[in-house]
Amino acid sequence: MTHYVDSEVGRLGTVLLHRPGPELARLTPRNNDSLLFDAIPWVGRAQEEHDAFAGALRERGVEVLYLTDLLTEALAAPEARAELTEQVLSSPRLGDALRARVGAHLTYLDPAALAGVLIAGLAHEELRLGGGRGGGLVYTLMDRYDFVIDPLPNLLFTRDSSLWIGDRVGVTSLAMPARRRETTLTDAIYRHHPRFAGTEFVYRPGLEHLEGGDVLLLASGVLAVGVGERTTPAGAERLARQVFAAGLAHTILVVPIAQERATMHLDTVCTMVDVDAVLMYPNIASTLSAYTVIAGAEGDDPRVDGPAPFLRAAADAMDLDQLRVIDTGLDPVTAEREQWDDGNNTLALAPRLCVGYERNVETNAQLERAGIEVIPIAGSELGSGRGGPRCMSCPLLRE
Numbered sequence: 001m002t003h004y005v006d007s008e009v010g011r012l013g014t015v016l017l018h019r020p021g022p023e024l025a026r027l028t029p030r031n032n033d034s035l036l037f038d039a040i041p042w043v044g045r046a047q048e049e050h051d052a053f054a055g056a057l058r059e060r061g062v063e064v065l066y067l068t069d070l071l072t073e074a075l076a077a078p079e080a081r082a083e084l085t086e087q088v089l090s091s092p093r094l095g096d097a098l099r100a101r102v103g104a105h106l107t108y109l110d111p112a113a114l115a116g117v118l119i120a121g122l123a124h125e126e127l128r129l130g131g132g133r134g135g136g137l138v139y140t141l142m143d144r145y146d147f148v149i150d151p152l153p154n155l156l157f158t159r160d161s162s163l164w165i166g167d168r169v170g171v172t173s174l175a176m177p178a179r180r181r182e183t184t185l186t187d188a189i190y191r192h193h194p195r196f197a198g199t200e201f202v203y204r205p206g207l208e209h210l211e212g213g214d215v216l217l218l219a220s221g222v223l224a225v226g227v228g229e230r231t232t233p234a235g236a237e238r239l240a241r242q243v244f245a246a247g248l249a250h251t252i253l254v255v256p257i258a259q260e261r262a263t264m265h266l267d268t269v270c271t272m273v274d275v276d277a278v279l280m281y282p283n284i285a286s287t288l289s290a291y292t293v294i295a296g297a298e299g300d301d302p303r304v305d306g307p308a309p310f311l312r313a314a315a316d317a318m319d320l321d322q323l324r325v326i327d328t329g330l331d332p333v334t335a336e337r338e339q340w341d342d343g344n345n346t347l348a349l350a351p352r353l354c355v356g357y358e359r360n361v362e363t364n365a366q367l368e369r370a371g372i373e374v375i376p377i378a379g380s381e382l383g384s385g386r387g388g389p390r391c392m393s394c395p396l397l398r399e
Helices: 043-059 067-074 078-089 095-107 111-120 136-141 182-192 233-246 310-317 332-340 361-369
Strands: 012-017 063-066 147-149 162-165 168-171 200-203 215-219 222-227 251-256 270-274 277-280 289-294 303-309 324-327 347-350 353-357 373-377 394-398
Touching: 012 043, 012 067, 012 347, 043 063, 043 353, 043 373, 063 067, 067 111, 067 182, 078 095, 078 111, 078 182, 095 136, 095 147, 162 182, 162 215, 162 394, 168 182, 168 233, 200 233, 215 270, 215 310, 222 233, 222 310, 233 251, 233 289, 251 310, 270 347, 289 310, 303 310, 324 361, 332 361, 353 361, 361 373
Parallel strands: 012 063, 168 200, 222 251, 277 324, 353 373
Antiparallel strands: 012 394, 162 168, 215 222, 251 289, 270 277, 289 303, 347 353
């Protein structure tokens, strides 16, 4: 299969989504903070909203792939099953006796059931003990509401665990402990599913922290990488080295952003909606800066210039006179509210066509006035994990 992405706005051909499922039902007031959700979502409504999102993509000719389906199919390969089972069993929190019981439990599961456990986790009361044998001291001392295998409710945001640059995939290195196991699933899909046979990698888990929400493909050969709460400067530097070595880009703009929940990724404050237009949070538009990184001569380190205003550096790298800027909201208060509600986090399906949450009324109106068609979707429940349409989608193919 052909998978290739070199822009944010080329017509979208294929996208990877994850339909929320039982893992969201694992969220409680006791654990939602540690699992990075601001509220307890209504699971049924979240699924309805996600189905409508996927339906809107299909109506525009986009092929929608689901992560759960790909994972189930990949687990048919014995090496994938062994690898992902071993990853779960390697957790030092299990102890020897409980590790043995969890291993026995997973052995009996078919690929679909195993995929379900790897995504939704395994609760204390769900562990099959059998034969009167327990799980040792660790299991005995666990609270009955604890998880033997933690759920992955943030898997909904498929943008963060992988990204495509040209014809290569980068499986990222997620910063938050609650999310790190997500990349083991994504990595296994790209290495073991027949659809991705022969795929080359430009980034792998275990490298410096880098998340897909911080990477914008501004134009062919030009990337912007946000550095803040999730992606580290070392992660941005490692990506630059990997990308330059593979000949996938000539310029990378490294953009420092505030290390705050509201601005966890670059795409929470800026996304592209046309080849020369960005939707941007106005409260920081004039202060956002960028360091321009270009490949050094053979054997030399990449060269770093700057800082310079982000909008100026981006236009120069993209060979444009200037970037058109569309503001989130109309006034500072509305802008702050709609930025928090993922108003900036649009998914472009083609130039001047994007998907956005319907609740961001002023931002969507701003886009329409600028000649950008908005496909509005509901997101009252989907947004409880702080992510919009771009966060929930990993493009695999764009024109």
